[in-house]
Amino acid sequence: MPAGSQHAGARPQPASYPPRASYPAQAPSGPSLPPRAPASGPSPSPDWPAGPRGPVPPQPAPRPARRRRRRHRLRWVAAVLVLALVLVAARVGWLVHAINSGLGRVDALVSSPDTSDGETWLIVGSDARGAGSGTVQDETSGARADSVMVLNKAPNGQTSLISLPRDTYVTIPGYGGNKINASYSFGGAPLLVQTVQDLTGLTVDHYAEVGMGAVEQMVDAVGGVEVCLDYDVFDPDSGLVWDTSQGTCQRVDGTTALAYSRMRKSDPTGDIGRGLRQRAVISAVVSEAASFKTLTSFSRQDALVEAGTHALTVDDKTGTTDLAQMMMAFRSASSAGLTGAPPISSLDYRPGGIGSAVLLQDTTAPDFFAKVRSGELTTADLNQLATG
Numbered sequence: 504m505p506a507g508s509q510h511a512g513a514r515p516q517p518a519s520y521p522p523r524a525s526y527p528a529q530a531p532s533g534p535s536l537p538p539r540a541p542a543s544g545p546s547p548s549p550d551w552p553a554g555p556r557g558p559v560p561p562q563p564a565p566r567p568a569r570r571r572r573r574r575h576r577l578r579w580v581a582a583v584l585v586l587a588l589v590l591v592a593a594r595v596g597w598l599v600h601a602i603n604s605g606l607g608r609v610d611a612l613v614s615s616p617d618t619s620d621g622e623t624w625l626i627v628g629s630d631a632r633g634a635g636s637g638t639v640q641d642e643t644s645g646a647r648a649d650s651v652m653v654l655n656k657a658p659n660g661q662t663s664l665i666s667l668p669r670d671t672y673v674t675i676p677g678y679g680g681n682k683i684n685a686s687y688s689f690g691g692a693p694l695l696v697q698t699v700q701d702l703t704g705l706t707v708d709h710y711a712e713v714g715m716g717a718v719e720q721m722v723d724a725v726g727g728v729e730v731c732l733d734y735d736v737f738d739p740d741s742g743l744v745w746d747t748s749q750g751t752c753q754r755v756d757g758t759t760a761l762a763y764s765r766m767r768k769s770d771p772t773g774d775i776g777r778g779l780r781q782r783a784v785i786s787a788v789v790s791e792a793a794s795f796k797t798l799t800s801f802s803r804q805d806a807l808v809e810a811g812t813h814a815l816t817v818d819d820k821t822g823t824t825d826l827a828q829m830m831m832a833f834r835s836a837s838s839a840g841l842t843g844a845p846p847i848s849s850l851d852y853r854p855g856g857i858g859s860a861v862l863l864q865d866t867t868a869p870d871f872f873a874k875v876r877s878g879e880l881t882t883a884d885l886n887q888l889a890t891g
Contacts, residue, residue: 599823602808602811602812602823602826606812606815606816606817607712607812607815607816607817608816608817608818608819609691609692609710609712609816609817609818609819610692610693610818610819611625611691611692611693611695611696611710611818611819612693612696612707612708612710612818612819612820613693613696613697613700613707620655620657620658620704620705620706620876621655621656621657621658621876621878622655622656622708622709622828622832623653623654623655623656623705623706623707623708623709624653624654624655624707624708624709624710624711624829624832625651625652625653625654625695625696625699625707625709625710625711626651626652626653626654626711626712626713626785626829627648627650627651627652627687627692627695627710627711627712627713628648628649628650628651628652628712628713628715628764628781628785629648629649629687629712629713629714629715630649630714630715630716630765648669648683648684648687648695649669649684649715649765649777649781650666650669650715650777650778650781650782651666651667651668651669651671651683651684651695651699652664652665652666652667652778652782653665653667653699653703653705653875654829654832654833654836655705655875655876656832656835657875657876657877657878658878659877659878660878661839661841661878661879661880662832662835662836662839662841663836663841663842663875663880664782664833664836664837664841664842665703665842665843665844665845665875666778666779666782666842666843666844667683667699667702667778667844667845668683668774668775668778668844668847668861669682669683669684669774669778670682670683670684670774670859670860670861671683671702671860671861671862671863672852672854672857672860672861672862672863673686673698673701673702674698674701675689675694675698676694676697676698676701677689677690677694680854680857681857682857682860683695683698683699683702685857686698692710692712692818696710702872703872703875703876704872704873704876705872705875705876709817709818709820709821709825709829710817710818710821711815711816711817711821711826711829712815712816712817713785713814713815714813714814714815714816715761715764715765715781716761716814717810717811717813717814718757718760718761718764718784718788718814719757719758719760719761720757720806720809720810720813720814721757721788721807721810721811721814722755722756722757722760722761722784722787722788723756723757723806723810724803724806724807724809724810724811725788725791725792725794725797725803725807726791726796726803727754727755727756727757727760728754728755728760728784728787728788728791729752729753729754729755729787730752730753730755730760730763730780730783730784730787731751731752731753731783732745732747732751732763732780733747733751734747735747736766736769737769738762738766738768738769740765740766740767740768741762741763741765741766741767741768741769742758742762742765743759743762743763743765743766743769744762745763760784760787763780763784764777764780764781764784765777766780772850773850774861775844775847775850775861778844779843782842785833786833786834786837786842789830789833789834790834790837792807792830793830793834840882841880841882841885842885843882843885843886844885844886845863845864845868845871845872845885845887846863846864846867846868846871846884846887846888846889847861847862847863847864847887847888847889848862848863848864848865848889849861849862849889850888864887864889867887871884
């Protein structure tokens with residue numbers, strides 16, 4: 504198509520313009536403002552990003568809400584634990600004070616040669632019954648050592664609990680041959696301690712005397728104990744009525760436990776059997792005292808401390824820590840099965856003047872106590888009764 508000519512009806516095209524030239528920026532309209540005073544504080548870093556009003560300092564990243572909640576929970580748990588520890592410490596402190604202030608004390612320990620036989624507790628079950636005491640009477644009255652137990656933890660860690668029948672024939676310093684419980688009647692705890700040391704070769708480090716009359720309150724304080732007997736008993740002297748149709752092992756209250764520990768005449772083994780039952784009752788009370796139910800029950804603890812401190816007399820040097828160790832050793836000996844009597848030659852030894860006594864085997868008893876001292880005792884060494 505020739506230049507300048509257009510097709511009829513065609514839309515006219517705009518004229519071609521040269522490129523737009525750059526113009527200087529215009530000043531903002533309105534009155535001019537004074538320059539902004541520099542903000543106080545550190546000068547902005549040149550690396551900060553620029554904003555509409557100048558450089559903007561970097562902002563800390565927002566803390567996730569979950570992390571804040573977790574830290575709050577941890578602080579709360581820590582506060583609760585600290586409070587619980589304070590309360591436990593206060594409770595333990597109160598128990599220690601109550602026990603130490605309530606225990607009976609006796610000057611029982613006597614001097615002896617230094618030995619390396621570990622640690623030894625002499626545990627005595629004493630019973631006092633007389634007219635008007637409200638207890639069942641037997642042929643004896645007054646205070647006496649109904650049971651004598653030697654608890655030893657040898658240097659190698661072996662723990663044993665040896666029952667010495669109360670009628671065991673021994674030589675009492677200053678009195679000659681007699682039953683071992685006569686030493687308690689003649690000279691109290693110190694003479695009994697000396698007699699036991701002479702018999703066993705062990706040094707008695709701690710003395711604990713349990714009033715068997717308080718067994719009833721102690722058993723009730725821990726909610727009863729389980730004891731076993733495999734024959735029926737109707738014993739008016741002790742008050743024990745035992746019906747095996749209800750089971751050979753039964754959970755009993757304090758009244759029945761006391762009668763169970765006192766019964767002797769209806770036992771075919773006499774004083775030997777009574778000693779075993781008394782040890783069983785004390786062991787059951789110790790186990791219940793260390794049970795979860797007792798450790799988590801303030802009422803049980805209070806009742807046990809009340810009954811125990813009235814029933815327990817210890818030497819001047821024994822404290823709550825020693826009693827706790829005694830309880831652990833008692834449980835250890837019971838669980839290991841190292842509980843029983845030394846070898847016996849006769850259950851009816853009659854030397855004259857003292858009635859029937861229990862005679863230990865003079866040939867094997869010394870070796871028996873040597874094994875106790877060295878921690879080499881076995882269950883086969885226990886409860887040996889000579890025949891013939």
